[in-house]
Amino acid sequence: MNTYRIAVVVGSIRKESLNRRLADALVRLAPADFSFHDLRIDDLPLYNHDDEEHPTEAMQRLRREIAGSSGVMIVTPEYNRSISGALKNALDHGSRPYGHNSWEGKPAGIIGLSSGACGTAMAQQHLRNILAVLDVPTLGQPEAFIGYYEGLFDEEGNIGPKSRDFLQGWMDRFAAWVRLHAGGRA
Secondary structure: OEEEEEEEEEEEOOOHHHHHHHHHHHHHHOOOOOOEEEOOOOOOOOOOHHHHOOOHHHHHHHHHHOOOOOEEEEOOOOEOEEOHHHHHHHHHHHHOOOOOOOOOOOOOOEEEEEEEOOOOHHHHHHHHHHHHHOOOOOOOOOOOOEEEOOEEEEOOEEHHHHHHHHHHHHHHHHHHHHHHOOOOOO
């Protein structure tokens, strides 16, 4: 059986991140032929074109891990109606140097969790615009703008019963999207 290796990018680098909890819970809903690895983004320097000729180990690691993935699951918070600076920085690093875009062609799914009433709708729309220019085929439906509520996670960190069916459906669609677009990259 082929295994699809999925890079998980959590846009929040906060230790107690709700989006980290969501990512960890979603992984448990994935099919058996999917494996997940976290892309570390908190150690990347701020993107600077001058650094492209002499990339740091963190920059090289990020690009290698993206290139070695069958797809990408991006779990984004919403900061001021957009994505976090840490996530944008990682997207920029992975897309460079010019002509060597590590993100290109990697099927992606976007999801996010916020304590606000709109979930992460604005951040996800902004992220879709960025991913389009990076040539990342992005799952369109179902959109998942998750608003945090008590009981979203159970005591073990799994998705609670109120949202489990919806989020299982999202994961099933994401898995199908990756299988459709990953081709031989399983």
